Amino acid sequence: MTGPADAKTIKDADSLEVAPGFAHEKLEGWVPDLAGEEEVRQALEKAFDYRGDVTITRRDGSKIEGYVFDRRTGKTLADSAVRLFPKDSDKKVSVPYSEIAALAFTGRDTAAGKSFEAWVRKYWEKKAAGEKNIGIQAEALE
């Protein structure tokens, strides 16, 4: 994910007419190359911002799939960790950056394609087709 604003916008916050919003990258299906420390840090920052599940492969070969809700960064990879809720457990798990061999953005981006414009267009299309009780349905749980 990239940030919402350049330095000018930050300085001019009080005169801002419309907040610029965030530009979300299409991360679904992405498998970052974790070649060096910087790549590992950047990829895990994106995993933290991601609106879906990721799969982490540890150096011992074990895999864990879940939602990354926190990351704590230290001076070294061993001092840094991501925290996630595994897909099949209610127990929070912490994985040090240094133990991560691979990362994949395996889950669906739960917000992609659901802009206000998309909703308004859908509404008017359904209205023109004579439909009633038009709405966007909440995320299915199964």
Added chain:
Amino acid sequence: MWTVASYVVKQKLARRKRYPLVLMLEPLFRCNLACAGCGKIQYPAHILKKELTPEQCFLAVDECGAPMVSIPGGEPLMHSEIDKIVEGLVARQKYIYLCTNALLLKEKIGLFKPSKYLTFSVHMDGQRQHHDFSVCREGGYDAALEGVKEALKRGFRVTTNTTLFDGADPNSVREFFDEMMDLGVEGMMLSPGYSYDKAPDQKHFLGRARTRKLFKAILSNRKKTWQFNQSPLFLEFLMGKRHYACTPWGMPTYNIFGWQKPCYLLQDGYADTFQELMESTAWQEYGTESGNPKCANCMVHSGYEASAVNETFSSLGGLLATVKATLFTRHQDEHALKLLDEPVHPVHSYNPLVQIEEASNQLEESNA
């Protein structure tokens, strides 16, 4: 009011620099709406299924110590034990604002007993068409209205909370205030929408300049019948009459992930305890004045209403300003009246199908 006042005075006497005013308790993220501007529910199914237990909620409330507890979500009425959570908080004499879209209120109202501690804060984003487009659900307004009427009939305290986005029509908002007060709600709450980075929609968040202009148009030349359940100084802040620095610790947030850093709106990590949140968060890195781009447009109550309340109790001047703002609510303003005459273009009024037809007709005419 007295409870809040005595609590804040105690914090001042104890020289506590940072203290919580309202705990934002999110017992679940699941919702029965899918509003495009909401950044609270974009999670995979296994996260949406998770709930805080009543015991986890009570532990958080006791740990935090704030006199007021707001229960947003997700939709709290979808929580399997929301009645137990509310009952436990009432027993603790906490003032509860149960924030609901009210789609389930009529069905679930029997779970609750009227109490001075319990208020249903119903999410209403304006008049029927505005609300339905805002919550992305036709019929949402009517269902919420039914819930409000039922709650009022049964003797519950009811307020409304309204989030405004770019394109809001100030005249319509003012008419909406009339409708809500006629309905019999106790008071209304207002806020500009925050630019949640996880929200599906990223194009209609008000910047600070436009926020001030919109709220000046809405809240100037105020009618005596309008009651707001907010700090009067915070309303003046929204109108551009006051400047505050952010108080992100004023309304700390607890949910299934833990204590959210740094505030209700921004997710920059989680602490496991309230103490850890207060001690380990780099507070200076947040707030518009910090230059943090994620805070650039924020004028939301969760960051700035606590700042306004803090001013009230920080000096005699603050107290007098609050008394003045409470007694003299009219805010007569000729310029603001002219703002009401300016054309507005609500985003939902743009029908892409009609526009395409019109463009096509114009093309045919010019070809003829």
